Amino acid sequence: MSAAERPATSAGGSLSARLRESVLPLWQRQLQHPFVVALGDGSLPRANFEFYIRQDALFLDVLAKCFAYAATRSEDHAEIEQFGRLLLNTLVVEQDLHRRYGERFGLTPEQMAATPMAPTNYAYTRHLLTIATTGSLPEIITSMLPCAWIYAEVGTHLTGNRPPAPGHPYADWLRTYADPEFDAVGRWLRERLDLHAERLSAAAIARLYEIFRISTCYEWLFWEMAWRQEQWLA
Ligand SMILES: Cc1ncc(CO)c(N)n1
16 A cells, blocks of 8 residues: 555554554664664764764754744644743753763864764755745654654663663763653654644645655664764765
């Protein structure tokens, strides 16, 4: 069955569950990426982690803006408030994590901010920004959903719900994403999406499948970018 033929609602569970199922092999590949495996067991070379942190700090500023765009598309007071909270949490919780790692690596906030965006990061953030500025609210939520959902799954997968070993170099990162509070972000986005999608046409739902798959691909490519320390052509 092509995405266009998929019914908007079916016996196959919620839309968000079906979106995840539609990309399952890609989804599970995230957990096997060498960057993710090495991040989990602590063997990831510091140069790769530093590259990742510098890129992710730039990524999170864009993600925070996308929550602001989402807020402008909502007419529901509680929903607007929650998008505002997610914007702030992205900056306060996650960016703070990056700042702490940056300090540990001897980087100033100015050096972090002056890092040029690598090609994949640039492409992923342009994808998110295009949808944030021209898409519908369900499209915006769908584009951001793999970010929150995959990181929560990676966090719990890598820690196995146990605290990281003492002295693990990436313990703070693992704790942040294994935290049930982080999982709650994805859960809330899924609830909102499933609710908004009830009123969408089959064609609009098909577009959500496409957006979800593209963001999921970019999540994998982001690990790959940091593993290869991807550069622009000279
Ligand atoms: C690339 C990327 N995706 C998702 C998250 C989780 O917010 C993150 N920090 N970075």
